[in-house]
Amino acid sequence: xxxxxxxxxxxxxxxxxxxxxxxxxxxxxxxxxxxxxxxxxxxxxxxxxxxxxxxxxxxxxxxxxxxxxxxxxxxxxxxxxxxxxxxxxxxxxxxxxxxxxxxxxxxxxxxxxxxxxxxxxxxxxxxxxxxxxxxxxxxxxxxxxxxxxxxxxxxxxxxxxxxxxxxxxxxxxxxx
Numbered sequence: 001x002x003x004x005x006x007x008x009x010x011x012x013x014x015x016x017x018x019x020x021x022x023x024x025x026x027x028x029x030x031x032x033x034x035x036x037x038x039x040x041x042x043x044x045x046x047x048x049x050x051x052x053x054x055x056x057x058x059x060x061x062x063x064x065x066x067x068x069x070x071x072x073x074x075x076x077x078x079x080x081x082x083x084x085x086x087x088x089x090x091x092x093x094x095x096x097x098x099x100x101x102x103x104x105x106x107x108x109x110x111x112x113x114x115x116x117x118x119x120x121x122x123x124x125x126x127x128x129x130x131x132x133x134x135x136x137x138x139x140x141x142x143x144x145x146x147x148x149x150x151x152x153x154x155x156x157x158x159x160x161x162x163x164x165x166x167x168x169x170x171x172x173x174x175x176x
């Protein structure tokens with residue numbers, strides 16, 4: 001099972017099981033590169049994928065693992081292969097997801113992160129600003145690539161009936 005396998009599985013889990021409408025993968029904002037980050041309405045989720053214990057423990061040195069009040073989202077998880085990490089080894093407030101097989105394996109929630117109920121939004125103003133910055137950077141990337149979002153009216157516009165219009169000028173025959 002590779003890191004990329006787990007990242008793809010995390011994206012599917014965020015979109016399917018959690019129901020996130022927006023999911024970013026390995027998107028940078030500041031010094032962090034979460035493997036997968038998703039938003040479902042006003043709730044945010046981060047999934048960090050680890051395939052080795054050494055990588056898991058190296059990850060603990062990141063500033064956002066230093067305490068519950070500096071976590072990068074409302075609900076934060078580690079996703080690992082089966083039984084790689086013990087629940088007592090998790091940073092404060094982080095949850096644990098385990099995957100039996102990378103591609104089609106079921107994701108099991110071993111430890112729920114804090115807050116256990118998503119209606120208990122206890123993020124700080126700094127945490128919310130970081131999330132806004134991530135979304136802002138993503139929109140700027142789209143604009144820099146020349147992409148544009150549809151307006152609300154364009155998105156919900158029904159396709160109009162196609163009509164054939166007669167050409168104002170006849171098309172000239174090709175010259176020989």
